Amino acid sequence: MRRQRNRTQMSEMEDIELKTTLLRSLKNCLEAADKLSKALEKTGETADKCSEILKKSDETLDVMIKNQLEIKRTLTEIKNIIQTPNSRPEEHKNQVKDSKHKEAKNTQLEKQNEKRIQKYEDSVRSLWDSFKRTNIRIIGVPEDEREQDIENLFEEIMTENFPHLVKEIDLQVQEAQRTPNKRNPKRTTPRHIIIKMPRAKDKERILKAARERNPVTYKGIPIRLSADFSTETLQARREWQEIFKVMITKNLQPRLLYPAKLSFRTEGQIKSFTDKEKLKEFITTKPVLYEMLKGIL
Incomplete structure (x- = not known):
């Protein structure tokens, strides 16, 4: 009985070991199957990537073939141009x-x-x-806060400087005003006065007397009388002012002719110039004038 019991126990242990071995083998088979499945999956991904690479390679090859055809076509056109005699150059x-x-x-x-x-x-x-041919421009008369009537101011200037003309000329004034009409707070010099005379002849007599008297004054203050011109003419005449002043000091008897021509006397002759370039060319042949004006022109 005892021997039979031992045999039974041994048989049960062998069954357990066999089952354990079978389970272990089954587990290994499952793990191997899982690894094989993953390997097959990666192989599939790799195959897809290879397919994409091959597709892109085909597209690149097509582009290269098209480029080569375009290059051949261009070279053919250039060859034809070169071989065509005188057509393209002409x-x-x-x-x-x-x-x-x-x-x-x-x-x-x-x-x-x-x-x-x-x-x-x-x-x-x-x-x-x-x-503006009958206008006189008066420059340098101070501005007062309560300025008197400009016509009376002009009469005072004439009486102070040209009493003989006051008796000979009818000082009837058509128009008199400061210009510009509005006071500019940034202006450092007084605004000019414009006097419109009835006759150009009277204006010329007054301006001639002003040139001969020099300086003309208003209540002892030096002022200047000149003809009134358009803005363009005035600007053109101003460009001669510096040269004009130098020539006065050298007794060259300069004058500004209409519209903006500089005239002066040199070596017994009267010379006139419409622009500075012509004057510059002239003084290069006159050493005295050149030394006089070289710092200005």
Whole structure:
């Protein structure tokens, strides 16, 4: 009985060991199957990537083939141009010639337009100067807070400086005003006075007397009388002022002729110049004048 019991126990232990071995083997098989599945999955991904790479390679190859065809086509065109005798160069020459002709024509039109504009501006300036031909511009008269009537002020200036003309000329004034009309707080010098005379002849007599008297004064203060011109003419005349002052000190008898021509006497002759460039060319041949004006021109 005892021996039979032992045999039974041994048989049960062998069954357990067998089952354990079988379970272990099954587990290993499952793990191997799982690894194989993952390996197959990665293999599939790799295959997909390889497929994409091959597809891109095909596209790149197509682009390269197209580029090579385009290059061959371009080279063929260049070869044809080179082999065609004188056709392209002649066409290029004609294009250059036409371009130069158009450029010359445009330049000529620009010059013509500039001349037209200058002529128009000169006409407007001349018309405006003609409108002002009877005006006298008085410069340097101080401004008072309660300024008296400007017509009476002009009469005072005439009486103080030219009493003989007061008796000979009718001092009837058509218009008298400060210019500009509004006071500029930033202005450091008094505004000019514009006197409109009834006759240009009277204006010329007054200005001639002012040049001969020099200086003209108002209550002992030096002032200046001059002709009134358009803004453009005044600006052109101002450009001569520095040279004009130097020539006065050297007794060259300078004068400003209308509209802005500088005239002076040198070596017994009267010379006139419309712009500084012409004067500069002239003084290069006159050492005395050159030394006199070299720091100004």
